[in-house]
Amino acid sequence: MTKYIIKRVIMMICTLLLISLLTFILMHAVPGGPFTSDRKLPEAVEAALNAKYNLDDPLPIQYLDYMVDLFHGDLGPSFQYEGRSVNDFITSGFPVSARLGVTTICFVLLAAIPMGIVAALKNGRWQDMLVMGVATLGVTIPSFVIATGLMYIFSYKLGWTPTIGLDSWRSYILPVIALGGYSLAFIARLMRSSLLEVMGQDYIRTARAKGLSEFKVVTRHALRNALIPVITILGPTIANLLTGSFVIEKIFALPGLGIHFVNSITNRDYTAIMGVTIFYAAFLIAMIFVVDIFYCLIDPRIKYD
Amino acid sequence: MDEILQVKGLRTSFLTSSGEVQSVRGVSFSLGKGEALGIVGESGSGKSVTSMSILRLLASTGRIKEGEVFFGGKDLTKVPQRELWDIRGGKIAMIFQDPMSSLNPLSRVGKQVEEMIATHEPKLSKQERQARALELFRLVRIPEPEKRYRSFPHEFSGGMRQRVMIAMALACKPEILIADEPTTALDVTIQDQILKLLRQLQEEMGMSIIFITHDLGVVAELCSRVLVMYGGMVMEEALIDDIFHSPRHPYTMGLLASIPNIKQDKSQRLTPIPGSPPDMTNPPAGCPFAPRCPYARRICLEQMPPYTQLDPTHRSMCWLLTPEAPAQDNPFKE
Numbered sequence: 001m002t003k004y005i006i007k008r009v010i011m012m013i014c015t016l017l018l019i020s021l022l023t024f025i026l027m028h029a030v031p032g033g034p035f036t037s038d039r040k041l042p043e044a045v046e047a048a049l050n051a052k053y054n055l056d057d058p059l060p061i062q063y064l065d066y067m068v069d070l071f072h073g074d075l076g077p078s079f080q081y082e083g084r085s086v087n088d089f090i091t092s093g094f095p096v097s098a099r100l101g102v103t104t105i106c107f108v109l110l111a112a113i114p115m116g117i118v119a120a121l122k123n124g125r126w127q128d129m130l131v132m133g134v135a136t137l138g139v140t141i142p143s144f145v146i147a148t149g150l151m152y153i154f155s156y157k158l159g160w161t162p163t164i165g166l167d168s169w170r171s172y173i174l175p176v177i178a179l180g181g182y183s184l185a186f187i188a189r190l191m192r193s194s195l196l197e198v199m200g201q202d203y204i205r206t207a208r209a210k211g212l213s214e215f216k217v218v219t220r221h222a223l224r225n226a227l228i229p230v231i232t233i234l235g236p237t238i239a240n241l242l243t244g245s246f247v248i249e250k251i252f253a254l255p256g257l258g259i260h261f262v263n264s265i266t267n268r269d270y271t272a273i274m275g276v277t278i279f280y281a282a283f284l285i286a287m288i289f290v291v292d293i294f295y296c297l298i299d300p301r302i303k304y305d
Numbered sequence: 306m307d308e309i310l311q312v313k314g315l316r317t318s319f320l321t322s323s324g325e326v327q328s329v330r331g332v333s334f335s336l337g338k339g340e341a342l343g344i345v346g347e348s349g350s351g352k353s354v355t356s357m358s359i360l361r362l363l364a365s366t367g368r369i370k371e372g373e374v375f376f377g378g379k380d381l382t383k384v385p386q387r388e389l390w391d392i393r394g395g396k397i398a399m400i401f402q403d404p405m406s407s408l409n410p411l412s413r414v415g416k417q418v419e420e421m422i423a424t425h426e427p428k429l430s431k432q433e434r435q436a437r438a439l440e441l442f443r444l445v446r447i448p449e450p451e452k453r454y455r456s457f458p459h460e461f462s463g464g465m466r467q468r469v470m471i472a473m474a475l476a477c478k479p480e481i482l483i484a485d486e487p488t489t490a491l492d493v494t495i496q497d498q499i500l501k502l503l504r505q506l507q508e509e510m511g512m513s514i515i516f517i518t519h520d521l522g523v524v525a526e527l528c529s530r531v532l533v534m535y536g537g538m539v540m541e542e543a544l545i546d547d548i549f550h551s552p553r554h555p556y557t558m559g560l561l562a563s564i565p566n567i568k569q570d571k572s573q574r575l576t577p578i579p580g581s582p583p584d585m586t587n588p589p590a591g592c593p594f595a596p597r598c599p600y601a602r603r604i605c606l607e608q609m610p611p612y613t614q615l616d617p618t619h620r621s622m623c624w625l626l627t628p629e630a631p632a633q634d635n636p637f638k639e
Contacts, residue, residue, distance in 0.1 A: 123365075202406040205362055209401075210421045210473070211394035214386070220420075224411050300457040301410055 001296075004304035008292070012285050019281045020070075020274065024063050027273050034079035034268045053079060055270075066274060076271035080264075086275035093257035094279075096166065097244030100254065103172050104180040104241050112184045113230070116191020120226075121218065123196060131188060138185025147178035147251045164253040171252075179248045183237050187230060195226040228299060235291035239284040309513050310336040310359070310397075310481060315372035317351075317358045324586040328354040330537035331372070336481065341507060341514040343528035343545070345521055345560070349582045351537035352517045353402075356483050358382075359515075360393050376481075395425040398474035402486040404466035408458040414469045415454035418442070418476055425477040441472040445502060464495035471499070475506065482507075483515045488523060500526050521560055525549065530618070533557050536583050536593025543619040553613075553621040553637060556594045592624065600625060600636060 035041060035049050050056045054065060069076055075086035119131035151174060155163040162171045198204065199222055207221040208214075244258030257276065264272035295302050317329040329351040336342050346352045357363050359374050359381065374381040376397065381389065393399075401407045408417060418438040422429060429437070435454075442450035445468040458466055467487060474482055484503065488496040504527050507514055516528055524531055524545065531548045533541040533556060541554040552558050559578040580597035583589055589596065595605035605624050613626035624630055625637050 200364070202401060202403055203409040206401065206407045206470070206473075207409070208362055209360060209393055209399040211390045211392070211424050212420075213390055221409050221412075225409070299411060301459045 001304060005293075008289055012289060015285055016278065016282055020067065020278055021063070023274060023277045024059075024066070027268075027270060028059060030268070032268050034270055036268065053077075066271075070274075070278070075275040078269055078272050080267045080269040080272065086271050089260050089272060090257065090275065090279055093244065093255060093260060096254055097249070097256035097258055098242050100166065100172065100175055100179065100248075100256065101238075101242035101244065104176045104183075105238055107176050108180040108184045108187060108237075108241075112187035113191050113227075115184075115188040116230075117195060117218075117223070119188065119192040120195035120199065128192075131192070135185040135188045138181045139189070141181070143178050143181060143245065144247045144251060146181050147174065147248060150174045150178060151251070166252075166254060175248050175252045175254065178251070179241060179245055183241065187233065187237070190233060191226065191230055194229045195222060198222045198226040201225070224298065228295070231291055231294060231298065235287040236284060239280070239287040243280050243283055307338040308335045309338045309376070310515075311373075311375040312355070312359065313373045313375070315355060315358055315374065316370040317354050317363065318368055318370050319364070319366045320368065321366060321586075326585045327588055328367075328537055328585055329358065330588065332534070332537070332539055333372075334532055334539065334542065336513050336515060338480075339507075339511050339513055340530065341504075341516060341528045343524035343531040344515065344517045344534060345519065345524055345531055346534035347519055347582060349585065350534040351585075352519075352534045353485050354537075355534070356399070356485050356515060356517050359483065360397055360399060361389060362393075362399070391425070394421055394474075394479070395477045396479055397481040397483065398477070398479035399483045399485065400467070400470045400474050400487045403490050404463050404470055404487075405490065407470055408466055410458055413455050413457055414461065414466075415439075415442075415456075418469065418473045421473050421476040437476065438472070441476055442469075444475070444506070445469075445472045447472070463491050464499065467491060467495075467499055468502075471502065471506075475510070478510065479512060481513045481515065483517070485517045486519070487516075489518070489520075496523070503527060521548075521564055533560065536588060537585060538593060538622065540594065540623075541619075541621040543615075543621075547619050553615055553619065553626060554594075554623050555598045555600050555625070555636070557621075558636070559597075592622070600634065602631075 033055070034053075035046055041049075047056070054062060057065070066076065073087075075090070078084045078086055078089065115131045115135070119128040122128045151163055154161045154174060160170070161173050162168070165171055166175070204217060204221055207217045212220070244256040244261075246258040246262045248254070249256040249258040257279075260272055260276045261280070263269070264276060292304075296304065312335070313333050315329055315332045316327070319326040319328060328349075332351070332355050334342070344352045344355065354363070354367070357367070358369050361369070361381065363369070369382050372382065376392065379388070381392065384392075408414065415435070415438055418441060419434045422434045422437055426434075439450050439454060442454065447453055447465060447468050453461075453465075458469070461469065471487075482503075487503070488499050491499065500523060503514065503516075506512075507527075514527070516524065518524060521531075528545055530544050531542070532539050533548070533554065535556050540556045541548070541552065543553070548557060549561065552561060556578075562576040563578060565575055578597055583593050583596070589606065591604070591606040591608050592598070592601070592610050595601040598605065602624065610622050610624045611627065612620045612622050614620045615626070623637075625635050630637075
């Protein structure tokens with residue numbers, strides 16, 4: 001196990017290096033630069049700016065410089081926002097995104113898993129139809145439509161919730177639903193189909209033949225088996241929800257990390273692109289790693305190394 | 306012999322998208338105390354569905370349409386779920402065909418046996434439960450029981466898993482053990498060990514067994530009486546010797562002819578029964594075996610034959626046994 005973990009950590013570092021390199025190459029392959037704008041800068045100014053940020057060095061040197069800084073925990077200065085560093089973006093944006101993200105994850109899990117269970121156990125009846133109906137809506141309607149729709153009804157018409165910010169518990173309600181809608185629907189459907197499959201297994205019949213009540217058959221034998229596929233999807237889902245969403249943060253005017261994913265690219269803010277990409281990638285890889293370790297605990301058939 | 310279980314006119318169907326599959330169409334039999342009854346038939350004959358119907362363990366699409374299952378003065382097809390939970394495992398236990406998939410993969414084998422004990426004897430302490438489970442592991446001859454107790458099912462072979470299933474089934478000293486093809490998925494040598502084990506346990510514990518199989522040879526080793534099923538019905542019921550020495554149904558004869566014989570010349574092929582079993586969504590009006598029966602006449606195809614009671618323990622459902630049957634070309638008439 002220890003050997004496996006060490007191997008995985010080395011693999012993770014390699015993956016991150018590869019991602020950083022690819023991002024770096026792609027970023028520089030896109031036309032334009034951080035100081036390109038509608039109004040052409042005098043050549044001397046542009047040259048001075050490039051020199052200041054070492055953008056006139058050959059690309060391999062720039063990459064190496066960046067990586068050396070990265071190892072020292074320095075993500076570099078933002079090219080777009082004078083005086084702010086990319087570390088700043090993350091330390092100020094991530095807590096906001098994470099706070100919303102954690103709340104959303106709790107909401108998604110607490111709602112989606114019971115929904116899936118009810119739908120599976122009441123297969124074909126109205127409870128199932130209701131859950132599947134809601135789930136289909138959740139998967140098909142884009143989050144910005146849900147967000148603006150909810151905002152129109154609950155904030156504008158009814159005035160129950162604030163439209164922007166994250167100041168009180170009320171202000172969490174709409175962004176959480178809008179952000180989690182897709183995951184909620186997806187996990188509810190996955191839970192349902194997984195539990196339905198498990199309920200048809202031979203060992204469930206064995207459990208019934210033991211004289212266990214249906215409640216115990218489900219809680220002791222079916223659920224643990226049915227949760228395995230749900231845990232698989234949980235890693236990427238958590239990484240996604242925690243690192244913020246551009247759309248949701250834009251609509252609800254939240255100073256999160258999600259905004260930077262898009263803005264850094266349109267601004268060709270090289271250091272910001274690298275910073276948020278590597279941060280997200282590291283987070284995602286770590287979550288997948290945690291899930292894989294978690295598997296081991298829940299399923300004895302899975303043995304690493 | 307005291308009768309411990311009586312099945313009367315059982316009809317079980319499955320509702321599928323292609324219509325109602327009438328898997329069991331009026332099966333009646335009784336089981337004596339301490340008796341080992343075999344139910345024989347090919348795939349789709351309704352033998353497994355009959356056994357599942359007794360404890361109402363049918364898949365969600367299955368329905369018991371008619372009939373009664375009397376056990377301990379109660380009709381199991383009608384008792385409330387709660388009462389059924391006490392009977393399942395406690396009084397009537399089951400083992401299944403596929404030991405590879407019949408144990409929960411996430412749970413230690415010892416725990417799974419303990420759970421059975423905890424369900425029916427909740428007063429026992431954890432230590433007592435564990436001691437009993439270990440004793441059962443020894444009883445079914447799992448080597449190094451203390452060590453294997455904490456194993457997971459995937460660490461066991463098929464034969465060992467079936468032993469765990471048997472240990473679990475025997476945990477609460479059931480009055481009836483229903484074994485649904487318990488050896489079909491196992492190697493022949495393991496099959497033999499499991500059969501010997503079951504016979505020995507039956508003698509020691511005095512429980513009744515319903516043994517379901519497609520293999521008449523296996524039945525001969527364990528059972529004293531046999532039901533031969535086909536097309537969801539009992540074709541013939543007799544003591545084991547009568548089945549082998551004086552079968553009174555063409556289907557039973559066909560089954561016997563298809564058993565490989567060690568004395569047989571190597572060049573001689575097995576004699577299969579030509580044709581295939583009937584489609585149970587639309588079962589034939591007459592004898593279900595008639596389309597494959599070498600002796601079938603028109604009446605066999607048109608009308609269901611009645612049971613002929615040949616002696617108190619032997620009955621068969623065949624037109625050839627009725628008084629009107631022609632003597633000519635009749636295997637049952639001199």
